[in-house]
Amino acid sequence: MASRRLLLELKSVAKSFGETRVLDNVDLAVEDGEFITILGPSGSGKTTILRMIGGFTTPTAGEILLDGKDISGLPINRRPFNTVFQDYALFPHMTVAGNVGYGLQIRGVAKAEIKRRVADALGLVHLAQLAERYPAQLSGGQKQRVALARAIICQPRLILLDEPLAALDVELRKQMQLFLKNIQREIKTTFLFVTHDQEEAISMADRICVMNDGRIQQIGSPLDVYYRPHTEFVARFFGDNNLISGRLGATAGDMRSIDTSFGSLACAVDDQPEVVAAALGGSAYAVVRPESIQLAASGGQLDGCDNKIGATITAVEFSGATTLVRTKPQGSDIEMRVKLPSRADGTALQVGAQVALGWRRVDSRLVPV
Amino acid sequence: MKKPAGMKKRIAGLPREVNQIGRTPWVLTVLAYGLPCVFILIPLISFLAYSFFWVKGTEVHYDFTLLNYVRIVAEDIYLPVLWRTCILCLEVAVLTILFGYPVAYFLASLDGRKKYVLLMLLLVPLLMSYVIKIYAIRSILGGTGFLNRFLMATGLIQEPLTIFVFNLNAVLLALTVLLIPFAVLPIFLSLEKLPRNLLDASADLGASELQTFVRVVLPLSLPGVVAAASFVFVLAIGDFLTPQMVGGNSGFTFGRIVYSQFGTAYNWPFGSALSVLLCAVVIIAILVGSRFGNKRGVA
Numbered sequence: 077m078a079s080r081r082l083l084l085e086l087k088s089v090a091k092s093f094g095e096t097r098v099l100d101n102v103d104l105a106v107e108d109g110e111f112i113t114i115l116g117p118s119g120s121g122k123t124t125i126l127r128m129i130g131g132f133t134t135p136t137a138g139e140i141l142l143d144g145k146d147i148s149g150l151p152i153n154r155r156p157f158n159t160v161f162q163d164y165a166l167f168p169h170m171t172v173a174g175n176v177g178y179g180l181q182i183r184g185v186a187k188a189e190i191k192r193r194v195a196d197a198l199g200l201v202h203l204a205q206l207a208e209r210y211p212a213q214l215s216g217g218q219k220q221r222v223a224l225a226r227a228i229i230c231q232p233r234l235i236l237l238d239e240p241l242a243a244l245d246v247e248l249r250k251q252m253q254l255f256l257k258n259i260q261r262e263i264k265t266t267f268l269f270v271t272h273d274q275e276e277a278i279s280m281a282d283r284i285c286v287m288n289d290g291r292i293q294q295i296g297s298p299l300d301v302y303y304r305p306h307t308e309f310v311a312r313f314f315g316d317n318n319l320i321s322g323r324l325g326a327t328a329g330d331m332r333s334i335d336t337s338f339g340s341l342a343c344a345v346d347d348q349p350e351v352v353a354a355a356l357g358g359s360a361y362a363v364v365r366p367e368s369i370q371l372a373a374s375g376g377q378l379d380g381c382d383n384k385i386g387a388t389i390t391a392v393e394f395s396g397a398t399t400l401v402r403t404k405p406q407g408s409d410i411e412m413r414v415k416l417p418s419r420a421d422g423t424a425l426q427v428g429a430q431v432a433l434g435w436r437r438v439d440s441r442l443v444p445v
Numbered sequence: 446m447k448k449p450a451g452m453k454k455r456i457a458g459l460p461r462e463v464n465q466i467g468r469t470p471w472v473l474t475v476l477a478y479g480l481p482c483v484f485i486l487i488p489l490i491s492f493l494a495y496s497f498f499w500v501k502g503t504e505v506h507y508d509f510t511l512l513n514y515v516r517i518v519a520e521d522i523y524l525p526v527l528w529r530t531c532i533l534c535l536e537v538a539v540l541t542i543l544f545g546y547p548v549a550y551f552l553a554s555l556d557g558r559k560k561y562v563l564l565m566l567l568l569v570p571l572l573m574s575y576v577i578k579i580y581a582i583r584s585i586l587g588g589t590g591f592l593n594r595f596l597m598a599t600g601l602i603q604e605p606l607t608i609f610v611f612n613l614n615a616v617l618l619a620l621t622v623l624l625i626p627f628a629v630l631p632i633f634l635s636l637e638k639l640p641r642n643l644l645d646a647s648a649d650l651g652a653s654e655l656q657t658f659v660r661v662v663l664p665l666s667l668p669g670v671v672a673a674a675s676f677v678f679v680l681a682i683g684d685f686l687t688p689q690m691v692g693g694n695s696g697f698t699f700g701r702i703v704y705s706q707f708g709t710a711y712n713w714p715f716g717s718a719l720s721v722l723l724c725a726v727v728i729i730a731i732l733v734g735s736r737f738g739n740k741r742g743v744a
Contacts, residue, residue, distance in 0.1 A: 159649045
């Protein structure tokens with residue numbers, strides 16, 4: 077992706093409520109035109125970041141820069157950002173058109189122009205026919221789109237979305253994810269999207285910022301955070317990764333070995349200078365995604381695999397498109413989970429069978445304990 | 446063979462439980478509808494009936510007549526006093542809202558414990574005896590009362606003013622002071638019900654605090670304002686004690702006329718007819734209030 081101009085920058089931002097520190101030394105750069113997602117469990121501080129950018133709370137320390145200028149002291153109504161609130165926050169006494177046109181009315185835009193722009197915005201979210209309805213007469217998905225139209229109509233520099241899809245059911249949420257992504261491409265405005273849902277973050281974002289406990293864990297593309305976790309938290313947050321504890325071994329190029337209870341494993345460390353620099357013998361986890369592991373009958377061929385271990389199948393769980401195979405490596409108590417594409421005859425996998433597991437070293441990473 | 450016996454017992458027990466479930470609400474229903482009937486509806490019907498009787502000397506004649514109503518219309522004191530009383534009570538309603546709204550707004554804007562402590566303080570006067578409060582207000586408004594002394598101390602007036610006691614002004618001021626808590630409460634509740642994120646959304650869309658107040662807070666608290674107004678109006682128009690005690694001879698209100706018919710004149714049928722009229726006004730006020738109140742507001 078071509079590098080873009082910097083829009084917004086958070087520098088060493090911290091926030092405390094009394095004794096409780098909810099944000100700690102957060103550095104985040106938002107590029108112009110990108111779709112960035114802040115992802116984290118509840119209480120991780122992700123909404124606090126959004127509220128600080130929007131101006132609803134002020135940071136205890138640090139700076140928020142817009143185009144390089146500090147905006148920490150700027151009141152909410154003077155910031156060129158608009159927010160899509162979690163529960164929409166539509167004005168119940170105004171029609172859809174009234175809600176969408178509110179920001180323009182406040183700015184004293186001429187009536188005829190408001191009418192035209194409201195029609196445009198409602199057309200963009202496919203709600204033109206509902207302009208005269210009141211929010212109480214709308215479904216959740218419709219309210220969502222009104223809230224979006226209301227946020228984009230003033231052409232803000234940045235749109236802040238605070239878990240906007242959390243209240244929708246699964247089907248609708250999938251549709252809205254696609255819809256939001258398309259709108260974002262169409263209007264080319266920067267979106268900062270807060271969510272606790274990993275799948276949502278992965279499917280929508282250009283970049284994901286993973287938060288936990290008031291700290292940024294990792295910032296990167298969906299592929300990065302999914303396949304190349306930098307911390308134990310990130311490794312555990314995305315699905316059912318296998319984490320194998322061990323002691324760090326020698327580094328060779330962009331590979332480093334780790335000694336585990338079932339032998340030495342080779343892992344990629346190409347973008348992790350801190351792991352490369354870590355002391356020999358330090359504790360770490362080798363991380364392998366269940367779908368990156370190949371499975372073969374004991375003694376069978378495992379093509380291109382740098383790491384090979386023998387294991388016993390302890391359970392086979394069919395779950396539609398994939399089948400999860402739980403195994404116990406020989407000489408170890410840990411469980412290795414392997415996710416395979418399901419087959420109609422499924423019989424090849426027998427509980428208690430001896431199998432060989434293997435994976436490429438580029439598919440496994442090291443994270444510090 | 447033990448099992449079926451046990452099952453039989455359980456099945457036999459079923460209808461009894463069903464019966465009990467059925468019976469409890471029946472008793473509750475009778476109580477729920479019966480008590481208001483006995484204590485509200487029957488008294489209302491009885492005074493409605495009384496308004497069609499008539500009195501000779503001190504003896505009530507229990508036969509049908511419309512003379513009481515004819516008298517209300519014919520004599521040119523009752524309707525004008527009713528009209529003046531309505532205007533007075535509307536003024537009271539407007540004043541209580543003008544004073545009560547800022548108080549309610551301030552209370553609703555506080556956070557946490559402070560809010561409810563202050564609200565309790567505001568409601569404490571409601572627990573005090575009405576008569577004591579009126580005496581207190583009378584002494585504040587009187588010739589050597591706090592109000593006059595304050596105005597003299599500021600140099601606005603040289604001599605104590607007598608415009609504050611024993612006239613309609615006094616009734617207006619006293620009722621306003623007494624009824625402010627009744628105005629604050631519904632407005633406070635409607636402001637408190639207002640979701641905070643609507644204010645955030647308004648600011649987010651560029652509105653100043655004043656713009657947010659005018660376009661979001663005020664319209665959404667209007668049901669509370671209307672409820673407060675009809676509350677205060679109804680309470681004020683039914684009050685005879687306050688006008689009696691601070692109104693003097695010129696502060697005559699409809700409530701006092703009704704009271705005098707029951708008390709001094711001992712003409713219950715005529716008093717009842719006047720009450721029916723007052724009741725009609727109150728019902729209209731409540732209907733108007735609820736109509737306005739339901740039209741808008743947070744769904």
